[in-house]
Amino acid sequence: MIFLPKSDKVVFYSILPLVIGVLGFFITVGFFMLHQALPSFMRFGVDLLVSSVWSPAEDPGREVYGLAAPFLGSLYVSALATLFALPLSVALTFSTTEILPRHVAGLLRNVVEVMGGLPTVVYGLWGSLVLSPYLRDSVMKPLHNYLGFLPIFSCRPITGYSVLTASIVLATATTPYVTALLIEGYGMIPAKYKEGILSLGATRYEVFKLLLGLLRPYVIASSLLGFSRALGETTIVALTIGNAVKPTLCIFDPTHTIPSLIASQFESARLYTYALPTLFAGGSLLLAVSLGVSYVGIKMIYTWRGRIHV
């Protein structure tokens, strides 16, 4: 940048503060989280990660917190949501890029994009008022009755607010995002591949199948980004997961995620000495995981892009 022409230099130096500001703001947020979380890390140490209790007390000596349940819950729910969202996204990508006539595909794409822009509280309310009683009566109860011997179906569905409900609603909210990524990636594949396959007399399905194989690293990367996005989703989860501090493998059980824990405990966390630092500790954990996963995802996309455009 030292060799830039003068006019470019002026522009560059005048926007430099903004660039540094953005970066600085981001670093400040991370630093703030860690700094606020410190008392909790110091007090509870490893117990914060391996135990699951939420037991505030007026006397700081009797306060005990452990984030294992919400942390595992976050990973579990986001993973399930990604798992549900992926086939939906692939199906949407296939139909909008290969099957449907252009204007119908465009319309569908717009609808999906609008879905992605809806306020999450809409999904959350629908999930808690409509979907959860329905799922409890027509999905969870039969599954529990017939397949109850499997650990993931072993617990009795009581209210419908559960890991399963949260994951399904979260999946519907994540699908537009993953679909947008996939469509973009699909469009990035150079036309020569498609032309080559078509010239061999392939059907549309075969074209899609082959191109999807080519797209595999990109699909994995999109799922990682979708996962990372689901990880931070608060409103939907807080409204549908049942908010119980209890580690669970069974998908009919209520549990917590870190965002839902923060949402439900923040109001009075300041009445206790270690409650707020512990919430910040949870936030920091989530930040770390989310950064790591997003980094891997973005890195994969870049590598793939470099490889496909040779």
Next chain:
Amino acid sequence: MSGDGGKSSKALTLVLLALVAASFSVAMYFQALNLMRTAGTSTTTSTASSVLTSTSPAATTRPWGSVTLSGAGASFLAPQMFEWSRALTETVGLRVEYQSVGSGAGRDMFFNKVVHFAGSDPPLSRELHEQYAGGVMQLPVVVGSVVIVYNIPEVPEGRSICLSSDVMALIYRGDIRYWDDQRILDVNPDLRGVLPHQEIVAVHRSDSSGTTSVFTAYLNKASPEVWSKGLVGFTVDWPVDAVGRGVGGKGNEGVTQVVKTTPYSLGYVELSYAITQRLPTAALRNAEGVCVKPTDQTVLNAVRNSTAFLPQSPLDDWSNVLPQMLNPPGRDSYPIVSFSYIFIYRTYPDRAVVEALREFIRWINTEGQERMVPGYLPITEEVRRVNLKAIELLEVGGT
């Protein structure tokens, strides 16, 4: 920016940028911390000083000029506060803003002097009261009550079940499993054969809340041998969750929603939610052994029967009032009632603010008590008399 050879210089630029940004942000952060310590909390530092000293030079004839009182705290108080605030502006021209942020955050903002007053479900603990002795006044402004809602399809409309504190404590501990348990039938002899052999689902708040704190304090006071002191608080590690028959609902809305859609469940909510959601409420067996339904009258009886030993000044220690109000004597007293409080300082540096607060206190303890939102109940004559003393105690001074 420059071809292949520029890779290392690019990296260097990035590292430099990151370093500059990092030092900037660390500096910004400590600056913010510093501000927090001196002026107020991180979020509202800029408004802190302006709010506490805001007077317009061109004051009208009103003694408080154009001051806007700001308060923050308990979400339970919020609907009533909004109504009062609207009416205050209309009738006497005093503007009051209330932020519903939760008792904990509200206290924080109050003690950091970001707002003029705080709303809180519990009064200050004994320790905090001693720490601020003589400096902070506590005024109970509304009466709240916690009711038990239930969903048992077999119990016909017009008949309601009665619960004792022992039964509720045992249900929430997970010890009573079925609705036709002998211990429930003992309290409801006339419902023998009506109550079904179905598992009880116990619904509680999943977020931290003053309602939980009042309910668990009641269980501890009325049945200490079943419900220990460790199970009292804004959030509780519910034993019934561990046996798989307990569920949390978020907010009063969440609990009513779960009870509505889950047969054979019961839950505790603020009275106003039971009224608006039309859920059957259980009668509770009070200290005299009588089953009492929650109504305005029974709640007021409880307040009247329990406030004979109230503190006589807003500057006194109110921390014992809640346990004293729970499970009070009197044949017609509903057993779970509590006050919600506002906290104000005794001195403010600004005369206009003091005048505004005097009007605020006078108004909510007189006309304001006739403008209660459904589900909230006015405080008694006795309490109003104590609250009005705060007008004389308020003074200009300090910082």
